[in-house]
Amino acid sequence: MMKLVGRAHRFSPNDDINTDYIISGRYKFRIDDMNELAKHVMEDIAPDFAANVRPGDIVVAGRNFGCGSSREQAPRALKAAGVSAVLAESYARIFYRSAFNVGLPLVECETGWIRNGEIVSVDLDEGVVSSQERDMRVSAAKVPKAMQLLLEDGGLAPHLKKHAGFARELTEG
Amino acid sequence: MGKTIAEKVLADHSGTDCHAGDIVIAAVDLCMSQDGTSTMMIRELEDLGFSHPMTRKGMAMVIDHSAPCPSLEVAKVHGLIRSFARMRAIPLFDVGDGVCHQVIPEAGLVAPGDLVVGADSHTCTYGALNACATGLGSTDVAAAAFTGKLWLKVPMTQSIVVEGGFARNVGPKDLALHVTGILGADGSTYRSVEYSGAAIESMGIDGRMTLANMSVEMGAKFCPFEFDETTSVWLRSKGVDVDDGVLSDDDADVESSLDVDVSDLVPKVARPHRVDDVCDASDLAGIRVDQVFIGTCTNGRSSDLRAAASILKGRHVKKGVRLIVAPASRAVLADAIENGVASELVRSGAVIVAPGCGPCVGTHAGIPSDGETVLSTANRNFKGRMGNSNDVSIFLASPETAAASAVKGEITDPREVR
Numbered sequence: 155m156m157k158l159v160g161r162a163h164r165f166s167p168n169d170d171i172n173t174d175y176i177i178s179g180r181y182k183f184r185i186d187d188m189n190e191l192a193k194h195v196m197e198d199i200a201p202d203f204a205a206n207v208r209p210g211d212i213v214v215a216g217r218n219f220g221c222g223s224s225r226e227q228a229p230r231a232l233k234a235a236g237v238s239a240v241l242a243e244s245y246a247r248i249f250y251r252s253a254f255n256v257g258l259p260l261v262e263c264e265t266g267w268i269r270n271g272e273i274v275s276v277d278l279d280e281g282v283v284s285s286q287e288r289d290m291r292v293s294a295a296k297v298p299k300a301m302q303l304l305l306e307d308g309g310l311a312p313h314l315k316k317h318a319g320f321a322r323e324l325t326e327g
Numbered sequence: 328m329g330k331t332i333a334e335k336v337l338a339d340h341s342g343t344d345c346h347a348g349d350i351v352i353a354a355v356d357l358c359m360s361q362d363g364t365s366t367m368m369i370r371e372l373e374d375l376g377f378s379h380p381m382t383r384k385g386m387a388m389v390i391d392h393s394a395p396c397p398s399l400e401v402a403k404v405h406g407l408i409r410s411f412a413r414m415r416a417i418p419l420f421d422v423g424d425g426v427c428h429q430v431i432p433e434a435g436l437v438a439p440g441d442l443v444v445g446a447d448s449h450t451c452t453y454g455a456l457n458a459c460a461t462g463l464g465s466t467d468v469a470a471a472a473f474t475g476k477l478w479l480k481v482p483m484t485q486s487i488v489v490e491g492g493f494a495r496n497v498g499p500k501d502l503a504l505h506v507t508g509i510l511g512a513d514g515s516t517y518r519s520v521e522y523s524g525a526a527i528e529s530m531g532i533d534g535r536m537t538l539a540n541m542s543v544e545m546g547a548k549f550c551p552f553e554f555d556e557t558t559s560v561w562l563r564s565k566g567v568d569v570d571d572g573v574l575s576d577d578d579a580d581v582e583s584s585l586d587v588d589v590s591d592l593v594p595k596v597a598r599p600h601r602v603d604d605v606c607d608a609s610d611l612a613g614i615r616v617d618q619v620f621i622g623t624c625t626n627g628r629s630s631d632l633r634a635a636a637s638i639l640k641g642r643h644v645k646k647g648v649r650l651i652v653a654p655a656s657r658a659v660l661a662d663a664i665e666n667g668v669a670s671e672l673v674r675s676g677a678v679i680v681a682p683g684c685g686p687c688v689g690t691h692a693g694i695p696s697d698g699e700t701v702l703s704t705a706n707r708n709f710k711g712r713m714g715n716s717n718d719v720s721i722f723l724a725s726p727e728t729a730a731a732s733a734v735k736g737e738i739t740d741p742r743e744v745r
Contacts, residue, residue: 170512174709179689184400186366198711218513224448226464252464310466324478325350
């Protein structure tokens with residue numbers, strides 16, 4: 155399906171990065187242009203991130219990434235900022251669905267070894283995450299079939315158009 | 328093998344004999360959105376060629392997160408929502424009606440056994456009425472409105488058995504914080520949480536809503552309570568005439584369980600900036616507060632305002648402390664006016680702001696200043712949550728702890744108030 159290469163960005167805190175931290179309520183209620191929102195992504199925990207992030211960069215975190223509010227502005231603003239994927243040890247469920255719905259791939263893998271600023275590559279088909287700078291690689295959890303299907307279709311809305319509703323394959327795991 | 332409430336509701340809505348782990352395409356009864364999530368939902372629906380909701384009971388939209396409108400930018404969003412709702416004949420709860428998770432149940436839109444999806448994470452609150460309700464992103468809710476269905480993974484169920492009786496000035500919020508402190512911010516991820524036991528059987532719907540509401544702070548998908556006489560009486564008062572609901576089977580496959588006896592539970596507080604960083608209120612005695620907020624979909628209901636007023640009556644908020652109260656709905660405010668609770672709150676020094684989400688989400692009506700400390704009855708204390716991330720500390724507690732702390736000007740165990 156695809157191979158992504160990008161610079162890793164790590165944050166403090168590492169675990170439980172909630173959607174308020176991804177995009178604050180200060181902005182999300184009044185700005186509906188995702189490119190504008192992208193200028194404030196991660197602002198409350200990493201004020202320099204929005205200015206430094208480059209297209210293709212990869213967000214790296216620990217457990218329970220995307221917990222809290224259901225705001226879909228969170229995955230959309232990350233995507234608009236150029237983030238190509240998120241690598242985390244686990245995800246909160248609303249964010250998990252929404253990210254694939256809007257075409258932002260999430261990868262579940264061990265992330266403790268990834269250094270801030272390191273160039274990493276992600277092979278979504280093979281389920282392998284590796285460093286481009288060191289001899290480090292880990293296998294990632296397989297992206298569930300339903301999520302793969304949504305990614306291939308370009309998100310949930312294109313999926314519904316293509317299949318005139320939900321494809322039966324979504325229920326196959 | 329028997330089934331849990333989540334398995335029964337999803338089996339019923341998908342026409343399958345599903346169990347935890349299966350993925351089903353389920354018919355959705357109701358979908359909802361609020362003013363912070365509707366814009367994206369409307370755009371997705373228009374892109375899909377939407378004409379009317381295919382969900383069994385249609386949809387509902389609520390303007391509550393920034394209500395009344397605080398800015399020109401938000402006015403544009405509200406205008407878009409109103410025109411969309413008018414054109415599609417979708418019920419809209421507008422400024423002053425209250426918080427979505429209070430007005431939708433009050434309007435009789437949720438019934439036992441329903442499958443409800445909402446573009447707001449605290450949609451799980453409706454679990455108090457024996458429904459399976461969950462928060463989703465705007466695109467998922469648009470998909471449900473457009474097709475009448477949604478694909479869902481059937482969740483494992485986690486059982487929490489609560490025995491005993493609450494001590495004076497200790498209640499459901501303290502229990503919710505206690506459980507969140509034990510299980511953690513991802514302790515129920517992808518799970519359906521089922522509370523049961525004597526303390527739940529004797530608990531009113533307001534308290535059950537507080538527990539169901541907070542379940543998403545542990546990552547839960549659903550938090551359905553068993554149907555009982557309390558559910559039935561509450562629903563009848565809202566015009567929903569039902570005699571039975573969905574019960575969990577004794578031999579259902581329940582993943583893990585937690586047993587709590589609330590008899591020795593004490594007032595609890597979540598410290599900044601984590602909902603699961605929970606300690607006893609008495610451990611924090613002496614921490615001064617600048618603002619106290621009573622309200623939200625967690626604790627803005629009639630019983631919450633009554634509990635706060637019972638502590639504030641005849642006392643006054645400490646000089647220099649701001650006490651902001653946001654009733655959860657127009658009905659809650661009217662109730663507070665009619666039974667004297669509103670005047671007790673106001674005379675004690677509180678300001679009552681419009682029914683709605685108020686300062687919880689940092690849009691208006693109580694953004695703290697730099698360096699301030701806030702004690703709130705809300706469900707989230709993330710850095711920056713109330714609109715200012717500049718050294719603002721938010722503590723979460725019950726309405727009783729909030730009221731006692733407002734009087735003393737510092738975090739106070741409400742059992743100390745005689």
